[in-house]
Amino acid sequence: MPVNSRLVTFHAGDSGFWRIISNKPYVGAAWPEAKRLEVSMGEPPNQKSIWQLTGVTSNERYVSRIEKNTLSAKQAPLGRPTADRAALIPIRKTAAWWAMTQDERLAIFAESHNAIGLKFLPAIARRLHHCRDLDTHQPFDFLTWFDYSAADENAFEDLVSALRQTPEWKFVDWEIDIRLRRE
Numbered sequence: 810m811p812v813n814s815r816l817v818t819f820h821a822g823d824s825g826f827w828r829i830i831s832n833k834p835y836v837g838a839a840w841p842e843a844k845r846l847e848v849s850m851g852e853p854p855n856q857k858s859i860w861q862l863t864g865v866t867s868n869e870r871y872v873s874r875i876e877k878n879t880l881s882a883k884q885a886p887l888g889r890p891t892a893d894r895a896a897l898i899p900i901r902k903t904a905a906w907w908a909m910t911q912d913e914r915l916a917i918f919a920e921s922h923n924a925i926g927l928k929f930l931p932a933i934a935r936r937l938h939h940c941r942d943l944d945t946h947q948p949f950d951f952l953t954w955f956d957y958s959a960a961d962e963n964a965f966e967d968l969v970s971a972l973r974q975t976p977e978w979k980f981v982d983w984e985i986d987i988r989l990r991r992e
């Protein structure tokens with residue numbers, strides 16, 4: 810079988826590149842604790858883990874050409890040498906969100922998400938993974954992944970708290986906030 814290069818697996822256990830420093834539900838049930846996290850691209854390796862979450866990177870659904878150009882011009886890649894902090898925030902949205910049409914969801918998303926997020930580029934680098942269409946059951950709809958420097962930790966707090974006050978977040982019914990350090 811060809812390798813799916815858009816597949817990304819986050820596995821947590823006793824070993825891994827990142828040390829997990831906190832794991833808190835923002836909304837919904839708690840998620841199992843683990844010491845470390847590894848991120849693998851392509852087919853998940855056969856590795857013992859406490860939990861594994863898989864998603865795929867995909868095409869964008871919500872950005873206009875102008876927004877895409879603005880994002881591309883401002884954003885930084887993951888993995889900068891200075892980015893020794895990271896966050897994995899798995900998110901599930903409600904049945905009401907998924908029952909809407911694409912234009913209805915866009916109207917809610919476009920109210921604020923991109924405008925808030927843009928203020929934090931290039932300090933925060935990000936990658937979005939979708940989980941709903943995989944052939945293995947996934948508990949979350951999205952795995953959101955970010956890295957940044959220690960100096961930008963407070964900015965990251967401001968970013969998540971601003972997003973959580975938006976109308977879009979009324980449709981989030983499960984969100985786990987996992988913070989990591991490269992050590």
Ligand code: HEM
Pocket residue numbers: 868869870871872880898900922923925926927929930933934935937951953968969972
């Ligand atoms: C670094 C600043 C951020 C920027 C610039 C940003 C930008 C974006 C953009 C442009 C999309 C739409 C992608 C598409 O067109 O399909 C998106 C989707 C998403 N973002 Fe962010 N974002 C940021 C931070 C965050 C944070 C901190 C979270 C979580 C707490 C988050 C959660 C999500 C989720 C769950 C989606 C998928 C929404 C859906 O498809 O329903 N984002 N983001």
